[in-house]
Amino acid sequence: MKIGVCIKQVVTREWQLRVNDQKTWIRDADASFELNEPDAYALEEALRLKEKHSGEVVVCCAGPARVAQVIREALARGADRAIHVEAESLATADASTVADALAGAIRDEKFDLVLTGLQSDDQGFGQVGVVLAEKLGIPHATIIMEVQQAPSSGSGQALRVKRELEGGWFQWVTLPLPALLTIQSGINQLRYATLKGIMAAKKKEIRKAAPAGAAAPTQQILSMYLPEKAKKTQIIGGSAADAARQLVAKLRDEARVVQ
Amino acid sequence: MSALVIAEQREGKLNRATWEAIAGAQQASGAIRIVMPGAGVDAVAGEVAAAACDEVIAIDDAALEHYTADGYVMALAALIEREKPALVFLPHTYQTRDFAPALAARLSRALITDVTAVKKDGERIVYVRPMFQGKLNADVAAAGPPPHIVTFQIGAFRGDAATRGAAAAPVRKSGITIDASAIRQKPEAPFKEAKQAVDLSQAERIVAVGRGIKGQENLKIAEELSQAMGAEVAASRPICDAGWLPMDRQIGSSGQTVAPKLYVALGISGAIQHLVGMKGSRTIVAINKDADAPIFEVADYGIVGDLFEVVPAMIAELKKG
Numbered sequence: 312m313k314i315g316v317c318i319k320q321v322v323t324r325e326w327q328l329r330v331n332d333q334k335t336w337i338r339d340a341d342a343s344f345e346l347n348e349p350d351a352y353a354l355e356e357a358l359r360l361k362e363k364h365s366g367e368v369v370v371c372c373a374g375p376a377r378v379a380q381v382i383r384e385a386l387a388r389g390a391d392r393a394i395h396v397e398a399e400s401l402a403t404a405d406a407s408t409v410a411d412a413l414a415g416a417i418r419d420e421k422f423d424l425v426l427t428g429l430q431s432d433d434q435g436f437g438q439v440g441v442v443l444a445e446k447l448g449i450p451h452a453t454i455i456m457e458v459q460q461a462p463s464s465g466s467g468q469a470l471r472v473k474r475e476l477e478g479g480w481f482q483w484v485t486l487p488l489p490a491l492l493t494i495q496s497g498i499n500q501l502r503y504a505t506l507k508g509i510m511a512a513k514k515k516e517i518r519k520a521a522p523a524g525a526a527a528p529t530q531q532i533l534s535m536y537l538p539e540k541a542k543k544t545q546i547i548g549g550s551a552a553d554a555a556r557q558l559v560a561k562l563r564d565e566a567r568v569v570q
Numbered sequence: 571m572s573a574l575v576i577a578e579q580r581e582g583k584l585n586r587a588t589w590e591a592i593a594g595a596q597q598a599s600g601a602i603r604i605v606m607p608g609a610g611v612d613a614v615a616g617e618v619a620a621a622a623c624d625e626v627i628a629i630d631d632a633a634l635e636h637y638t639a640d641g642y643v644m645a646l647a648a649l650i651e652r653e654k655p656a657l658v659f660l661p662h663t664y665q666t667r668d669f670a671p672a673l674a675a676r677l678s679r680a681l682i683t684d685v686t687a688v689k690k691d692g693e694r695i696v697y698v699r700p701m702f703q704g705k706l707n708a709d710v711a712a713a714g715p716p717p718h719i720v721t722f723q724i725g726a727f728r729g730d731a732a733t734r735g736a737a738a739a740p741v742r743k744s745g746i747t748i749d750a751s752a753i754r755q756k757p758e759a760p761f762k763e764a765k766q767a768v769d770l771s772q773a774e775r776i777v778a779v780g781r782g783i784k785g786q787e788n789l790k791i792a793e794e795l796s797q798a799m800g801a802e803v804a805a806s807r808p809i810c811d812a813g814w815l816p817m818d819r820q821i822g823s824s825g826q827t828v829a830p831k832l833y834v835a836l837g838i839s840g841a842i843q844h845l846v847g848m849k850g851s852r853t854i855v856a857i858n859k860d861a862d863a864p865i866f867e868v869a870d871y872g873i874v875g876d877l878f879e880v881v882p883a884m885i886a887e888l889k890k891g
């Protein structure tokens with residue numbers, strides 16, 4: 312099975328976010344970055360499918376030069392080669408622009424299966440995977456918690472996948488290959504790169520591609536800001552012991568929710 | 571501006587988030603029409619016809635009996651091209667997330683997801699949506715020709731705030747038919763995993779842990795606090811993904827929704843997927859070392875600090891009785 316995995320590089324969870332002077336993006340010049348967590352699960356699922364059914368795992372990333380970091384990490388974890396669609400503007404691009412860039416670069420690869428995480432930890436559109444499927448003309452299913460090979464029906468290969476619905480419900484869906492799946496976090500246990508993997512990654516191919524023409528943006532960020540509080544929060548200060556004492560007193564006497 | 575609201579139902583049962591989308595759409599746009607896709611949807615179409623709206627359009631086709639992305643995209647693309655609305659609104663449910671991006675791509679139109687509020691800027695509509703896991707908000711505008719497609723975050727609008735009409739709105743059949751053979755996804759019946767051992771929705775008090783708990787071995791500190799308070803232990807998704815607590819202890823959009831008297835969030839940053847499952851709690855306490863964590867936005871009491879220092883002190887204080 313030839314599998315493409317689309318990954319994104321995002322600022323680390325611990326990074327203290329600050330809005331830039333134009334209020335259109337964060338100040339990320341000296342930020343630390345990491346692999347978007349849902350995409351890490353997509354990569355892991357691809358590696359497991361390859362181990363089971365053999366084939367190739369190709370990691371695809373649309374972003375500025377800095378995303379080479381997560382591409383190398385994915386190669387170190389076991390992906391066979393990579394495609395990097397490189398443009399500075401992709402760092403803040405909308406979902407349709409990113410999907411266009413990816414579609415242009417991977418269409419000729421004719422993957423049997425394309426995996427993405429279900430959404431990114433930065434803009435969180437939750438769109439790129441599904442839009443990419445539409446642009447590639449292949450069927451999709453989202454928020455996937457398990458992937459099985461469906462019994463062959465004579466009309467080519469198919470997958471049977473477990474979709475997560477809301478509130479603890481699930482559903483199995485069968486769809487023909489080629490197909491695209493967006494993967495839910497927690498579908499598997501992640502592996503980390505070994506020293507051997509890191510060394511091997513240095514020899515693996517990273518093909519660079521340019522976005523095929525400027526797609527018209529569909530969303531414009533007018534301003535970014537800290538959310539207003541929905542509630543009036545009493546922040547209790549002081550030492551840990553003081554704060555704990557005050558909090559317990561308030562829960563007893565003010566909110567009356569503990570004894 | 572004319573707007574369509576795409577309703578969501580399963581087996582004739584309306585998803586309550588539909589009323590929230592109706593409320594949001596009424597606020598964003600004067601006139602709305604409601605679209606009800608499915609098979610045999612007369613009753614549920616009649617249900618939403620109680621909303622103040624121009625009409626309800628039922629896309630009633632056997633091929634839509636069970637939800638598929640392909641079926642919904644075909645049906646709604648055909649309807650939108652025919653009705654030419656300026657705006658299309660949907661609730662940001664898992665089902666919407668499965669088909670709305672493909673619908674937008676097929677129509678080559680903007681899709682703005684997970685919107686929590688709408689503002690007017692002259693003629694232009696400005697949408698507020700969370701970014702960076704809810705740590706920041708962004709005002710965004712849709713670009714390109716209409717219709718613009720917009721999904722509303724669950725809980726962003728109150729369903730009971732939707733304006734009802736003086737009389738039921740007329741219900742019309744769309745006349746759109748679906749080629750069932752073109753649907754590539756073959757769905758099976760939805761199911762629940764093995765019975766849930768704990769029903770957290772009945773708990774009066776909940777102590778929930780998130781990434782800040784750092785390791786499975788540290789869960790005992792949360793267990794001790796819950797014992798001292800008479801609370802159940804729960805968790806955000808990453809803790810259950812890691813297998814530190816069973817999935818039936820998970821609070822949030824993919825887990826249980828709770829509204830206890832007291833909800834204590836330990837080391838939970840408060841991603842929206844978690845907040846939707848607990849923000850109805852009467853009293854919310856957040857203990858987190860990051861002062862900017864979104865959990866503080868919904869908290870009544872907050873301590874910015876190290877939970878490994880604060881929680882033992884709380885346990886000692888509670889034991890003093």
